[in-house]
Each structure stands twice: as C-alpha cells, then as structure tokens.
Amino acid sequence: MRWKPWIIGTAAAVLISAELAHQLLPPDQAVAQAKVSCPDLSQSCQFELAGQTFRLQAASPPSGLRPFELTLTGPSQQARAHFSMIGMEMGPNGYQLRAAGSQQLKASVILPVCSQRRLDWLLTLELDQGRVDVTFTAQR
Numbered sequence: 001m002r003w004k005p006w007i008i009g010t011a012a013a014v015l016i017s018a019e020l021a022h023q024l025l026p027p028d029q030a031v032a033q034a035k036v037s038c039p040d041l042s043q044s045c046q047f048e049l050a051g052q053t054f055r056l057q058a059a060s061p062p063s064g065l066r067p068f069e070l071t072l073t074g075p076s077q078q079a080r081a082h083f084s085m086i087g088m089e090m091g092p093n094g095y096q097l098r099a100a101g102s103q104q105l106k107a108s109v110i111l112p113v114c115s116q117r118r119l120d121w122l123l124t125l126e127l128d129q130g131r132v133d134v135t136f137t138a139q140r
Contacts, residue, residue: 032130041123041136050129052076062121062138064113072097072105076127079105083112084122086135090114111138 038045041058048054054074062068072079079097084090090112097105111121123134 034130034132036132036134038134038136041134045134045136047132047134049127049132052129054127054132056125056134062111062136063140064111064138067108067110070095070097070107070109071100072125072127073103074127075103076105076129078128080126081107081109082124082126083109084124085114085118085120086122088114088116088118 032050034047034049036045036047038056040061041056042061043057045056046053047056052075054072054076056073057071059069059071060066070081077099081095081097083093093110093112095107095109097107100106117140119138119140121136121138123136125132125134
C-alpha cells in the first residue's frame with residue numbers, strides 16, 4: 001500500500017503542533033493529594049492537605065446500611081465523599097458535605113453493603129484543596 005503524500009504531511013503537522021503546544025502551554029497545576037489511615041472513623045482523625053489541617057469524624061461507628069453523620073472540620077468550602085474498597089468499586093455513592101457552622105461540613109452517609117463481607121473501606125474526599133484517601137475499618 002502506498003501512502004499518499006497529504007496523509008504523511010497531515011500526520012507530521014499534527015505531531016509538530018502537539019509538541020509545540022506541550023512546550024508552550026503552562027503545565028497543569030498539580031492537585032494536592034494525601035493518604036491517611038483512620039482505623040476507627042468514629043474517633044477524630046486529623047490530616048494535612050495543601051498545608052492546611054483538617055479533622056474528620058463519624059458520629060457513630062460506620063457499619064453497612066446504617067446511616068451515620070460524617071463531619072469535616074477545616075478551611076474547605078466544599079467537600080464530596082465517595083466510599084469504595086481497595087480493588088472493588090462499590091457503585092455510585094457520592095455525598096456532598098454541606099456547611100454546618102464555622103469551618104464545618106457535614107453529611108448523612110450510608111456505607112454500601114459488601115457482598116464479600118469485607119470491612120476495609122476507602123473514603124475519598126474531594127476538597128477545594130485537593131483529594132484525600134482515608135482508609136478505615138467498619139463494624140459488622
């Protein structure tokens with residue numbers, strides 16, 4: 001098969017344009033990320049993200065299909081929570097935390113049920129400042 005000259009010219013122009021754009025455009029700002037282990041989420045758990053301190057706490061020990069209140073204290077104006085397990089997506093279960101006082105965001109949340117009866121959870125918080133992954137253990 002013979003390559004037509006216009007195909008080769010177009011491909012070369014696309015590659016050159018992509019390389020120039022990569023060199024001339026500013027790099028994306030890195031999103032701050034943190035990982036924290038908080039075995040008992042009903043105890044206060046503190047972490048830092050983008051140089052700011054936060055505290056996370058569940059009003060009661062988390063357990064599958066039992067609602068509990070999640071409180072985030074810190075300078076964030078917005079927060080979204082999502083529960084999953086390492087190596088296992090638990091379907092859509094996003095929660096928007098709402099303002100509940102000075103530097104506090106809260107939401108009533110429910111852990112999905114794990115068909116394998118695992119208790120090791122991963123809470124991903126998306127904040128103004130970035131993202132934090134919190135590992136914790138639920139109760140039966």
